[in-house]
Amino acid sequence: MKEGPDIAQIGSLIGDPGRANILTALMGGRALTATELAAAAGVTLQTASAHLSKLEAGGLLAQRKQGRHRYFTLADDGVGKLLEGIMGFAASRGHLRHRPGPKDPALRKARICYDHLAGDYGVRMLDSLVATGAISAMGEGLNLTPHGEAHLGSIGIDVSELRLNRRPLCRSCLDWSERRAHLAGSLGKALLSNFLDKGWARRTENSRSIFFTPEGDRRFLALFPLETTGQS
Amino acid sequence: MKEGPDIAQIGSLIGDPGRANILTALMGGRALTATELAAAAGVTLQTASAHLSKLEAGGLLAQRKQGRHRYFTLADDGVGKLLEGIMGFAASRGHLRHRPGPKDPALRKARICYDHLAGDYGVRMLDSLVATGAISAMGEGLNLTPHGEAHLGSIGIDVSELRLNRRPLCRSCLDWSERRAHLAGSLGKALLSNFLDKGWARRTENSRSIFFTPEGDRRFLALFPLETTGQS
DNA sequence: TTCATACTTCGACCCTAACCGAAGCATCTC
DNA sequence: GAGATGCTTCGGTTAGGGTCGAAGTATGAA
Structure with missing residues (x-):
């Protein structure tokens, strides 16, 4: 014992x-x-x-x-990972503080998860990256392909710099609202920073939700198209 | 909030x-x-x-x-995963119930972690599987190669049957004593069951430690050789 | 220097929940 | 049936910790 x-x-x-x-x-x-x-x-x-x-x-x-x-x-990142894990588990058991109804739609659409994008948009982004071959999903692991690295470079993300970090580049993080994976790790962080820097989106005060401007919304959806191929 | x-x-x-x-x-x-x-x-x-x-x-x-x-x-498996995560985190912060000294060497050598092998032997097994190309480690994900599937089949593990399970085949689990990964998932479970069935090892009463017979010990070490190539 | 803000420490209250003794069911053995 | 074993429920005690008022310390502004 x-x-x-x-x-x-x-x-x-x-x-x-x-x-x-x-x-x-x-x-x-x-x-x-x-x-x-x-x-x-x-x-x-x-x-x-x-x-x-x-x-x-x-x-x-x-x-x-x-x-x-x-x-x-x-x-550090370990604490974020721990909390994510517990939140995911709590959500899977239905331990919600609110009735699960369509409350806080903004939060379900896009929110920050420690340092990366989560919610509907976070899930869509990862789905799109996988569907277009930028990221390969094998089992539970995610890996950036050379094609993906070039693609991200074109929108202003220096992947080689991110690799210097001890932190994993790609990590999947379970979303409690969508019950599906979204992208965490240093790349997930860099992507969100990129959107904020470009003014596509901004944080809201006193909440974890992320607000996309109309222009940013358009650009985001264009950058991460969702083919109807049934990709999970 | x-x-x-x-x-x-x-x-x-x-x-x-x-x-x-x-x-x-x-x-x-x-x-x-x-x-x-x-x-x-x-x-x-x-x-x-x-x-x-x-x-x-x-x-x-x-x-x-x-x-x-x-x-x-x-x-279910989700609870085990949750607890593993918390244990790993607690160990990383030094929250040990005992002084961390060389207490319980048997437990550090080989123990059961929910349903798979952990400890020194658990880490060695995964290292060996990766070093021999039976499992490819990409990022945080683990994947069984065709070579590995054949190899495991030869020692009596039917991988195709395991695939029917909803549970992931290979999952890495952080070891609190070794601070390194060992093999979890349905394959990790199957391997441990295999050793127990063959009589190589048996559980000890009232403890999580696993006792290897001299014969089982020899077989195990032969089956999972550790090349000194510095494989991490 | 004086005042205001940000935060910590002290002390006391109070309430939850962990705990166990005793009694009550349920199931098996004889 | 009687007795034994495994477990739950009830009731009352107690300790630990969360809570806040009030006072104390640190930093900045006037």
């Missing part, structure tokens, strides 16, 4: 609703201050402070002091 | 030490009775019964009534 890692410790860290709210808010990818996180979690500042200390001590959060502000982020 | 799946609920299910012990015990793969689980968790039968009810209501456990016994198992 006393074998192995202590899953109870990190389970209890995630198990408190206040802390879960904080972590979910930080899945948005941007660094948030203690005050913002307190509001997001629906608790007072003192309570949030205590939670943040515990999360940091547990290795889930990193903080950066900047003037009199304290910015918190998820400690 | 009220977006998405309820990670706090499943976090708190895992967050209690008693329940975590129960889940860890069930990672051993075999079905256990309420009494056995109570002993494993170090609590009385009443307490364990309450925990088991909660875990079942949360969709983590399945039970099968057999006579006056009640056998519990993890609900």
Whole structure:
């Protein structure tokens, strides 16, 4: 019984609703201050402070002091991956905080998942990349083809630079709203940054949803066409 | 803040030490009775019964009534995968229940991870399969080659039958003791079953460790040679 | 220096939930 | 039937931790 890692410790860290709210808010990818996180979690500042200390001590959060502000982020990609996994599992068991109805359609359409695009558009993007042969899907693994690398280069993404990163280039991430895979990893991050830089889309305040401008929407759909070949 | 799946609920299910012990015990793969689980968790039968009810209501456990016994198992492969993920994460942050020293060498050498082989031998097996070209590792995905399929057929594993299963054939699973990948998925399960059936190895009572007979040990090492080519 | 903002620490409250003893069902054995 | 075994339910206790008010510390602005 006393074998192995202590899953109870990190389970209890995630198990408190206040802390879960904080972590979910930080899945948005941007660094948030203690005050913002307190509001997001629906608790007072003192309570949030205590939670943040515990999360940091547990290795889930990193903080950066900047003037009199304290910015918190998820400690690293591993934490994001862990939370994604738990969210996917929770969704598969129907543990939703809201009735699953057509709530928050903007969130289902396009949202940020730690640092990459998720939701309807995220799934479509990966489907399209696979259908056009830019990415080959083998089993659970995703790999960028030379064709795909050239294609992405043409829209301003330097893949060779991304390879320098220790982080995997392509990773599939299960979407809790679509129950299908979308693209994570450093390439997923780079693609979303690319869209934001070009002004195709922008983040919304206080939410994880991503808003596409009419022009950006058009360009995105043109860049990632969806053939009706029944590609899964 | 009220977006998405309820990670706090499943976090708190895992967050209690008693329940975590129960889940860890069930990672051993075999079905256990309420009494056995109570002993494993170090609590009385009443307490364990309450925990088991909660875990079942949360969709983590399945039970099968057999006579006056009640056998519990993890609900499905998804739960095993979730727990593996959390264990790997916890190990990466150093959240170990024991001082990490050379405790339980048998457990580090070979143990069962839900239904497949983990530990030193598990890592070696996957390394060898990759080195000999039986499995190709691309990114995070693993794929059985035709050569590998033939090779496994020769030792009595019918891969085509495994393909009928909805479950992925090859999946990589991060080892908390070795911090390296070993083989999971239906193929990982089949290989372990194969060793047990042949009498090369057997499970030990009340522990997740796997004991190899001297003969089985010799055969295993011969079947999965480790070339010193620095294959990672 | 003085005030305001951002956050932490302290102390106390309070409530959940883990826990176990005892009693109650259910199932098997004899 | 009587007794034993496996497990659940009930009731009451207790401890741990989440919570917030109030006070304390750090940084920046005026």
